[in-house]
Amino acid sequence: MYSYERKKFHPQNSILNIDELLDLTSKFIIKREVIDKFEVLDISSKDRLRLNSVLFLKKRTKIPSNSFKNIFIITDDILIFENNNFKNKLLVNHLDSVYSLIANKLFIHDDNILYKDEFDLKNNSLISKYSSIDSSTKVHPNCIIGRGVEIGKNCIIKNNVVIKNAIILENVTICENTTIGSTGFGFNINNLGSSNLIPQLGIVHIGKNVHIGANCTVDRAKIDLTIIGDNSMIDNLVHVAHNVEIGKNACIAAQCGISGSVKIGNNFISGGQSGYAGHITIGNNVIVAAKSGVTKNLKHNSKVAGFPAINIYDWKKNIIKMRK
Amino acid sequence: MYSYERKKFHPQNSILNIDELLDLTSKFIIKREVIDKFEVLDISSKDRLRLNSVLFLKKRTKIPSNSFKNIFIITDDILIFENNNFKNKLLVNHLDSVYSLIANKLFIHDDNILYKDEFDLKNNSLISKYSSIDSSTKVHPNCIIGRGVEIGKNCIIKNNVVIKNAIILENVTICENTTIGSTGFGFNINNLGSSNLIPQLGIVHIGKNVHIGANCTVDRAKIDLTIIGDNSMIDNLVHVAHNVEIGKNACIAAQCGISGSVKIGNNFISGGQSGYAGHITIGNNVIVAAKSGVTKNLKHNSKVAGFPAINIYDWKKNIIKMRK
Amino acid sequence: MYSYERKKFHPQNSILNIDELLDLTSKFIIKREVIDKFEVLDISSKDRLRLNSVLFLKKRTKIPSNSFKNIFIITDDILIFENNNFKNKLLVNHLDSVYSLIANKLFIHDDNILYKDEFDLKNNSLISKYSSIDSSTKVHPNCIIGRGVEIGKNCIIKNNVVIKNAIILENVTICENTTIGSTGFGFNINNLGSSNLIPQLGIVHIGKNVHIGANCTVDRAKIDLTIIGDNSMIDNLVHVAHNVEIGKNACIAAQCGISGSVKIGNNFISGGQSGYAGHITIGNNVIVAAKSGVTKNLKHNSKVAGFPAINIYDWKKNIIKMRK
Numbered sequence: 001m002y003s004y005e006r007k008k009f010h011p012q013n014s015i016l017n018i019d020e021l022l023d024l025t026s027k028f029i030i031k032r033e034v035i036d037k038f039e040v041l042d043i044s045s046k047d048r049l050r051l052n053s054v055l056f057l058k059k060r061t062k063i064p065s066n067s068f069k070n071i072f073i074i075t076d077d078i079l080i081f082e083n084n085n086f087k088n089k090l091l092v093n094h095l096d097s098v099y100s101l102i103a104n105k106l107f108i109h110d111d112n113i114l115y116k117d118e119f120d121l122k123n124n125s126l127i128s129k130y131s132s133i134d135s136s137t138k139v140h141p142n143c144i145i146g147r148g149v150e151i152g153k154n155c156i157i158k159n160n161v162v163i164k165n166a167i168i169l170e171n172v173t174i175c176e177n178t179t180i181g182s183t184g185f186g187f188n189i190n191n192l193g194s195s196n197l198i199p200q201l202g203i204v205h206i207g208k209n210v211h212i213g214a215n216c217t218v219d220r221a222k223i224d225l226t227i228i229g230d231n232s233m234i235d236n237l238v239h240v241a242h243n244v245e246i247g248k249n250a251c252i253a254a255q256c257g258i259s260g261s262v263k264i265g266n267n268f269i270s271g272g273q274s275g276y277a278g279h280i281t282i283g284n285n286v287i288v289a290a291k292s293g294v295t296k297n298l299k300h301n302s303k304v305a306g307f308p309a310i311n312i313y314d315w316k317k318n319i320i321k322m323r324k
Numbered sequence: 325m326y327s328y329e330r331k332k333f334h335p336q337n338s339i340l341n342i343d344e345l346l347d348l349t350s351k352f353i354i355k356r357e358v359i360d361k362f363e364v365l366d367i368s369s370k371d372r373l374r375l376n377s378v379l380f381l382k383k384r385t386k387i388p389s390n391s392f393k394n395i396f397i398i399t400d401d402i403l404i405f406e407n408n409n410f411k412n413k414l415l416v417n418h419l420d421s422v423y424s425l426i427a428n429k430l431f432i433h434d435d436n437i438l439y440k441d442e443f444d445l446k447n448n449s450l451i452s453k454y455s456s457i458d459s460s461t462k463v464h465p466n467c468i469i470g471r472g473v474e475i476g477k478n479c480i481i482k483n484n485v486v487i488k489n490a491i492i493l494e495n496v497t498i499c500e501n502t503t504i505g506s507t508g509f510g511f512n513i514n515n516l517g518s519s520n521l522i523p524q525l526g527i528v529h530i531g532k533n534v535h536i537g538a539n540c541t542v543d544r545a546k547i548d549l550t551i552i553g554d555n556s557m558i559d560n561l562v563h564v565a566h567n568v569e570i571g572k573n574a575c576i577a578a579q580c581g582i583s584g585s586v587k588i589g590n591n592f593i594s595g596g597q598s599g600y601a602g603h604i605t606i607g608n609n610v611i612v613a614a615k616s617g618v619t620k621n622l623k624h625n626s627k628v629a630g631f632p633a634i635n636i637y638d639w640k641k642n643i644i645k646m647r648k
Numbered sequence: 649m650y651s652y653e654r655k656k657f658h659p660q661n662s663i664l665n666i667d668e669l670l671d672l673t674s675k676f677i678i679k680r681e682v683i684d685k686f687e688v689l690d691i692s693s694k695d696r697l698r699l700n701s702v703l704f705l706k707k708r709t710k711i712p713s714n715s716f717k718n719i720f721i722i723t724d725d726i727l728i729f730e731n732n733n734f735k736n737k738l739l740v741n742h743l744d745s746v747y748s749l750i751a752n753k754l755f756i757h758d759d760n761i762l763y764k765d766e767f768d769l770k771n772n773s774l775i776s777k778y779s780s781i782d783s784s785t786k787v788h789p790n791c792i793i794g795r796g797v798e799i800g801k802n803c804i805i806k807n808n809v810v811i812k813n814a815i816i817l818e819n820v821t822i823c824e825n826t827t828i829g830s831t832g833f834g835f836n837i838n839n840l841g842s843s844n845l846i847p848q849l850g851i852v853h854i855g856k857n858v859h860i861g862a863n864c865t866v867d868r869a870k871i872d873l874t875i876i877g878d879n880s881m882i883d884n885l886v887h888v889a890h891n892v893e894i895g896k897n898a899c900i901a902a903q904c905g906i907s908g909s910v911k912i913g914n915n916f917i918s919g920g921q922s923g924y925a926g927h928i929t930i931g932n933n934v935i936v937a938a939k940s941g942v943t944k945n946l947k948h949n950s951k952v953a954g955f956p957a958i959n960i961y962d963w964k965k966n967i968i969k970m971r972k
Contacts, residue, residue: 111497113462113478119448124767124774126448126465138761141774142792142810144466144483144500154761156842158830159792159810162466162483162500173759173842176792176810176827177863179500182482182538185559185578189593192573193533193555194497209841214827214865215501215885217538217560217578231841235833236865237539237887237905239561239578239596249840254833254865254887255905255923257561257579257596269837272887272905273923273941275579275597275615291923291941291955293597293615307615308643318646319956322966435821437786437802443772450772450789468790468807468824486790486807486824503824506806506862509883509902513917516897517857517879518804518821539825541862541884541902561863563885563902563920581885581903581920599903599921599939617921617939631939632967642970 002167002205002225006042006050008130009148009165010107010201013114016040018088021054021072024105025098031081031091038070043103043201045223056099074098096188096198103199110146110164111183111197117147125157134170146181148203158214165220166204175214175236180204184219184226184242184260198222200242207231207248213238229266241278253290265300275307287312326491326529326549330366330374332454333472333489334431334525337438340364342412345378345396348429349422355405355415362394367427367525369547380423398422420512420522427523434470434488435507435521441471449481458494470505472527482538489544490528499538499560504528508543508550508566508584522546524566531555531572537562553590565602577614589624599631611636650815650853650873654690654698656778657796657813658755658849661762664688666736669702669720672753673746679729679739686718691751691849693871704747722746744836744846751847758794758812759831759845765795773805782818794829796851806862813868814852823862823884828852832867832874832890832908846870848890855879855896861886877914889926901938913948923955935960 016024018037042053046064049055049071057063057075063084073086076095092098108114119126124141127133131149139145139157146164153170157163161174165181174180186198202221207230212218216234219242220226226240229248239257240246246258247266256270259278268282271290276282283300293307305315340348342361366377370388373379373395381387381399387408397410400419416422432438443450448465451457455473463469463481470488477494481487485498489505498504510522526545531554536542542564544550550564553572563581564570570582571590580594583602592606595614600606607624617631629639664672666685690701694712697703697719705711705723711732721734724743740746756762767774772789775781779797787793787805794812801818805811809822813829822828834846850869855878860866866888868874874888877896887905888894894906895914904918907926916930919938924930931948941955953963 110482111480113460113480115462115480119465121448124769136761138763140758140792141767142466142484142790142808144464146483156759156761156763158758159794159812160466160484160501160808160825160827164483164500171842173831173845175830176812177484177501177539177808177825177865179484179538179560182499182560183497185537185557187535187557187575189575192557192575194495194535194557195533197497197535197557209843211835211842211845213833214830214867215539215825215863217501219538219560233833233835233840233842233845235887235889236827236830236867237561237885239559241559241578251835251837251840253907254889255579255903259577259596272907273597273921277614290925310647323958434806435804437784437804439786439804443789466790466808468788470807484790484808484825488807488824501808501825501863503808503862503884506823506884509861509881511859511881511899513899516881516899518819518859518881519857521821521859521881539863541825543862543884561885563883565883565902579903583901583920597921601938634971 002227004167004203004205004225006107006201009146009203010109011115011147012041012106013108014105016102016105018072021102022090024101025074025090025092028092028094028098029090030093033086033089035087036070038072040072040102040106043099043106043223044071048224054102056095058095074102097191100196100198103201107199107201109183109199109201111194111199119144149181152208165202166206166218168206169208169210169230171209172206172212173210174212175216177214178212178216178218180206180212180218181220182217184222186222186242186260202226202242204228210234213254216240235272247284289315326551328491328527328529328549330431330525333470333527334433335439335471336365336430337432338429340426340429342396345426346414348425349398349414349416352416352418352422353414354417357410357413359411360394362396364396364426364430367423367430367547368395372548378426380419382419398426420515424520424522427525431523431525433507433523433525435518435523443468473505476532489526490530490542492530493532493534493554495533496530496536497534498536499540501538502536502540502542504530504536504542505544506541508546510546510566510584526550526566528552534558537578540564559596571608613639650875652815652851652853652873654755654849657794657851658757659763659795660689660754661756662753664750664753666720669750670738672749673722673738673740676740676742676746677738678741681734681737683735684718686720688720688750689754691747691754691871692719696872702750704743706743722750744839748844748846751849755847755849757831757847757849759842759847767792797829800856813850814854814866816854817856817858817878819857820854820860821858822860823864825862826860826864826866828854828860828866829868830865832870834870834890834908850874850890852876858882861902864888883920895932937963 042050044053044055059077073089081091125143128147130147133151137155163180184200213236218240227245232250235254241260243261250268253272264282265284289305292309295308303312305312366374368377368379383401397413405415449467452471454471457475461479508524537560543566551569556574559578565584567585574592577596588606589608613629616633619632627636629636690698692701692703707725721737729739773791776795778795781799785803811828832848861884867890875893880898883902889908891909898916901920912930913932937953940957943956951960953960
C-alpha cells in the first residue's frame with residue numbers, strides 16, 4: 001500500500017502519553033491493560049500499522065497477524081480484548097466516540113475550526129505553501145490546492161477544482177468543479193450533528209493517467225487511502241466515498257455513486273447512475289449495466305444489471321417474462 | 325416558523341399601491357373587490373402572512389383561518405373568490421403569470437439582470453457587505469457569501485462554496501463546491517424560458533450542527549423557507565429543491581434528490597440515489613432504502629424500498645419471488 | 649446547423665500536408681488512395697463538412713451524399729473504402745487512434761498540457777481576452793469564461809460557473825457551480841488512460857431563453873455541437889454528455905443524465921434521476937417519468953416510465969399486478 005505522512009495533510013495537534021490517553025477516554029473505559037508507556041503520535045488501521053499509534057478494533061474484526069510493538073489496541077469487543085496477547089489495550093463502550101476523542105486530540109483536519117492553510121496565488125489559483133506540484137503540471141485558474149497535496153508530472157487540473165488531502169501521480173486530468181479529498185461521510189447514527197462527524201484523517205491516492213470528469217467528488221479515507229488506480233476513466237458527477245479502492249483501468253460513467261469502503265478490482269466497467277452498497281468487494285473484469293444497484297460482492301468476470309443487481313442474462317430474461 | 329426580512333436578500337424594487345397593482349395585472353383580471361387601499365410591500369404564503377402583502381391562493385387551496393387585515397387575495401378559483409369574506413380580492417386567470425408580474429415588480433432577485441451585490445475580499449473569499457458572519461466562523465478561500473446571508477457561530481464553510489439567500493445557525497459545516505440558496509426550479513409548463521422562471525423570493529434556513537457534503541445544491545424557497553433541521557447530515561451531490569422542509573437528525577446519503585415542497589419529519593434516513601416526488605409528506609423515523617423512488621406520503625416509522633417505494637419487507641418478498 | 653470557427657476555441661496547432669498526414673498515421677494504414685494534395689486544416693463530421701478537412705467514417709456508417717471536394721476520407725471499413733468514389737482516402741485499423749493522432753496534431757484543446765488562455769479580471773471573474781460577451785450580460789463573481797466563448801444579450805451567469813468552448817445566445821441563465829463545455833467522455837475501451845481520451849474538438853451551443861440550474865455539467869461535442877434548444881429549462885445536477893442535441897422547450901428535472909449523442913426532439917419532459925442510453929433518438933412531445941432508464945428510441949408523443957422504460961400505462965399495470 002502507498003505510504004504517506006499523515007501530518008503533512010492534517011497537522012499534528014498534540015502527542016498523547018498513555019496517561020493522557022487514559023484520562024481523555026476515561027468515561028468510556030471498561031477494562032484496561034497497559035505495559036509499555038510509549039507516546040501516541042498516530043492512528044493505525046489493521047491494514048497499515050504505524051509506529052507509536054492507536055489501533056481501533058471494532059466488534060468481530062479479524063485480528064491482523066502483524067506484530068504490535070508500540071501499538072495501543074482499543075476495542076469494544078471483550079473477546080478481542082481477552083483472547084489476544086496485546087501488551088497495551090483498552091476495552092471501551094462507544095468505540096466511535098473514543099476514536100473521535102483521540103483523533104481530534106492528535107490531529108487537526110479540515111472539519112475542525114482550527115484547520116488552516118497558507119496559499120500562494122499562482123495563475124489565479126491558490127496553491128498551498130505546503131503542497132508540492134511538479135513544474136510540468138498545469139493548474140488552471142480558480143483552483144485550490146491544499147496542504148500536503150502532491151501532484152506529479154504533466155497533470156492538468158482544470159478550473160475551479162479543489163484538491164485537498166491527496167497524492168496524485170503523473171498524467172492525471174481533473175476536470176472543472178470537481179472536489180478531491182473532501183471529508184468522508186462517517187458518523188454514528190446515534191450521534192448525529194456536524195461536530196460528531198468521525199474525524200477523517202486519511203487521503204486520496206490517484207494513480208497515473210487517470211481522468212476524472214467535472215463536478216465529481218472523491219472523499220478522503222478515514223485513516224488510510226481512498227484509491228483510484230492507474231488509467232481509470234471517470235465521467236462527470238460521480239461520487240467516490242471514503243475508503244473506496246478502485247483498481248486499474250476502470251471506466252465509470254456519469255452519476256455513479258460508490259459507497260464507503262467498496263473494493264473494486266481491475267478493468268471495472270460501470271454504466272451511468274449505478275450505485276454500490278458500502279463495504280462490498282468487486283472482482284476483476286466486472287461489468288455493471290447502467291442504473292444497477294449492486295448490493296453484494298461480485299466475483300471476477302461478473303456481468304450484472306438491475307436492482308438488486310443480478311446476472312445480466314437473468315435480468316434480461318426476467319424483463320422479457322415480465323413484459324408478457 | 326423562522327422569521328426573516330425578505331428585502332435583506334432580495335432588494336425591494338418598488339412598492340405597489342392598489343391601483344398600480346390592478347393596472348399591472350389588468351389583462352388577467354376576471355373579477356375584483358377592493359375595500360382597503362393599502363400599499364403592497366410583500367408577498368405572503370398561506371403558512372406565513374406578512375403585513376401589507378399579496379396572498380396567492382391556487383385552485384382548491386384550503387383557506388387558512390388567519391385574519392387577513394391588509395392582505396390582498398389573488399386567486400384563480402371562483403369558489404375561493406366567492407365564498408370568503410376577504411375585503412380585497414382578485415379573481416384572475418393565469419395565477420402564475422400574475423404572481424410573476426407582481427413579484428418582479430416588488431423585489432429584485434438573482435434571476436433578474438438588475439440584481440447586484442457588493443463584496444469585500446476576505447481570506448480570498450468574497451463576502452457581501454450586506455451579509456453577517458459570526459467572527460468565530462471560518463470561511464475558506466474562493467467562497468461567495470451573498471447579500472443578506474447570516475451565518476452563526478463556529479461554522480466551517482469550505483472552498484468554492486456559494487451561499488446566497490440563506491440563514492445558517494451555529495456549528496454548521498458546508499463542504500466544497502456546494503451551492504446553497506440557488507433559485508428554485510419553478511415554472512409553468514405552458515410558459516417556458518428563462519425569463520418565465522417563477523420568481524423565487526424565499527431563502528434557505530439551515531439549523532444547528534448540520535453537515536452538508538460537497539457539490540450539493542439546496543435551492544431557496546419560492547416565498548418562505550427551504551429548511552434543513554438541526555443535526556442533519558447530508559452527503560455529497562445531494563439535491564434539495566425549493567420549499568423542502570427536513571426535520572432534525574436527518575441522514576441523507578449521496579446523490580439523493582428531494583423534489584420541491586416535500587415535507588420530511590425528524591430522524592429521517594435516506595439511502596443513496598433515492599428520489600422523492602414533489603409535494604409529498606414523510607413522517608418521523610422513516611427509513612428509505614438506497615435507490616428508492618418515493619411517490620406517496622409515508623407515515624411515521626415507515627421503512628420502504630423500491631420504485632415506486634413500498635414496505636421494505638414486501639419489497640424483499642417480491643424480489644425473492646421474482647428470482648424463482 | 650449552427651456554424652462556428654473551431655480554432656477560436658481550440659487553437660490551431662499545425663496544418664498537415666498530405667504527406668505529413670500519411671507519415672503521422674503510417675503504422676495504422678492498410679490501403680491508401682490520394683489524388684489531391686491539399687493541406688488539411690480541420691476535421692469534418694458527416695453532418696457538417698468543412699473545407700480542407702479529414703472525415704472519419706466508422707465501420708458501417710452510412711455515407712453522406714454531400715460532395716467531397718478537398719476532404720480526406722479515413723475509414724476502418726473496407727466496403728466504404730472500396731465502394732465509393734472518394735478521391736482521397738485511407739483504410740486504417742484503429743480509427744480512434746488515427747483520429748486522435750490527427751486531431752492532436754491540428755488543434756490544441758484543453759486536455760492538452762499546451763492549452764492556455766489569457767484572462768482579464770472583471771467583477772472578480774476571469775474573462776478570456778479571446779471571448780466575446782454582450783455588454784448587457786451579467787457575469788457574477790468567481791466565474792471563468794474561456795477562449796472563444798460567445799455570450800449574447802441579457803444573460804445571467806451566476807457565481808463559480810465555468811464556461812468554455814461554448815456559444816450562448818440571449819437571455820440565458822446559468823446557475824452556480826455549473827460547468828459548460830467540459831471535455832466529452834470519449835475513449836476506446838481497449839485504450840484507456842487520460843492521454844488516450846479522444847480529442848474533443850467541438851463546442852456547446854445553448855439557445856435563447858435557456859435556464860440551466862446549479863452544479864450541472866454540459867460537455868462539448870467531439871467534432872460539432874452539443875445543443876440545448878431555445879426555452880429549455882434544466883434543473884440542478886443534470887449531466888448532458890457530448891454530442892447530445894436537445895430541441896426547444898425541454899424541461900429536465902434534477903439529476904438526469906443524458907449519455908453521449910442522444911438526439912431529443914422538441915417539448916421534451918424528463919422527470920428527475922432519469923437516464924438515457926447513448927446514441928438513441930427521442931421524438932417530439934415525449935414525457936419520461938422520474939427515475940426512468942430509456943434504452944431505446946422513442947417515437948413522437950411517447951410517455952414512458954421504468955427501467956428499461958416502457959409505455960407508462962403498461963408500466964403502471966405491471967406495478968399493480970406485481971403488488972398482488
